[in-house]
Amino acid sequence: MIRYARTADRPAIAKVVEAAFGRADEARIVERLRADGDAMFELVAEADGALVGHVMFSRLWADRSELYTALGPMAVRPDVQRSGIGSGLVRAGLESAPEFGAVGVLVLGHTGYYPRFGFTAAAAAQVASPFQGLPAFMALGLAAGAFAAPMTVAYPDAFGT
Numbered sequence: 001m002i003r004y005a006r007t008a009d010r011p012a013i014a015k016v017v018e019a020a021f022g023r024a025d026e027a028r029i030v031e032r033l034r035a036d037g038d039a040m041f042e043l044v045a046e047a048d049g050a051l052v053g054h055v056m057f058s059r060l061w062a063d064r065s066e067l068y069t070a071l072g073p074m075a076v077r078p079d080v081q082r083s084g085i086g087s088g089l090v091r092a093g094l095e096s097a098p099e100f101g102a103v104g105v106l107v108l109g110h111t112g113y114y115p116r117f118g119f120t121a122a123a124a125a126q127v128a129s130p131f132q133g134l135p136a137f138m139a140l141g142l143a144a145g146a147f148a149a150p151m152t153v154a155y156p157d158a159f160g161t
């Protein structure tokens with residue numbers, strides 16, 4: 001089951017994020033995004049009453065009036081990876097993002113994973129950001145023309161860019 005994260009989920013989210021990445025850095029980014037008010041929304045996946053996955057969508061600052069969001073960090077508990085949980089989280093997040101006003105999503109992630117959801121490096125090519133030009137920097141428009149013109153985005157401080 002996928003649902004929006006609640007405050008009470010935070011300790012369990014931290015455990016899943018740390019276990020997935022094998023270090024604490026990304027869990028700290030998640031906490032900092034919340035503390036700074038830069039989290040847009042968070043989804044969690046539950047299985048058999050346990051929290052097994054998490055994805056963060058945070059806000060970005062673009063040089064235009066429309067709102068853009070960044071996907072990540074995303075984490076699935078290691079023992080249940082490769083069973084579709086991550087895909088479920090991404091798809092649910094992409095459905096929810098327009099409800100929060102986002103017209104486009106940026107991700108810095110595995111090049112073998114995110115294209116299956118429609119993300120491309122080509123769409124991100126005109127986005128000036130600390131990650132511009134990296135193959136892992138990919139974008140997906142949720143509204144027509146979201147990435148049609150050159151733009152500049154700034155990331156929340158939590159990402160340390």
Ligand SMILES: CC(C)(COP(=O)(O)OP(=O)(O)OC[C@H]1O[C@@H](n2cnc3c(N)ncnc32)[C@H](O)[C@@H]1OP(=O)(O)O)[C@@H](O)C(=O)NCCC(=O)NCCS
Nearest residue numbers: 020021074075076081082083084085086087109110112113
């Ligand atoms: C990446 C991650 C969130 C995917 O979640 P998941 O539930 O395992 O993903 P799904 O079951 O929906 O999809 C599995 C696919 O993801 C791919 N995948 C998983 N980890 C990957 C990686 N490190 N690099 C590339 N592809 C990866 C698998 O190859 C698999 O592809 P296939 O369906 O062609 O076999 C999860 O593996 C994870 O938490 N990894 C560690 C943390 C991390 O890297 N987070 C993402 C940062 S962008």
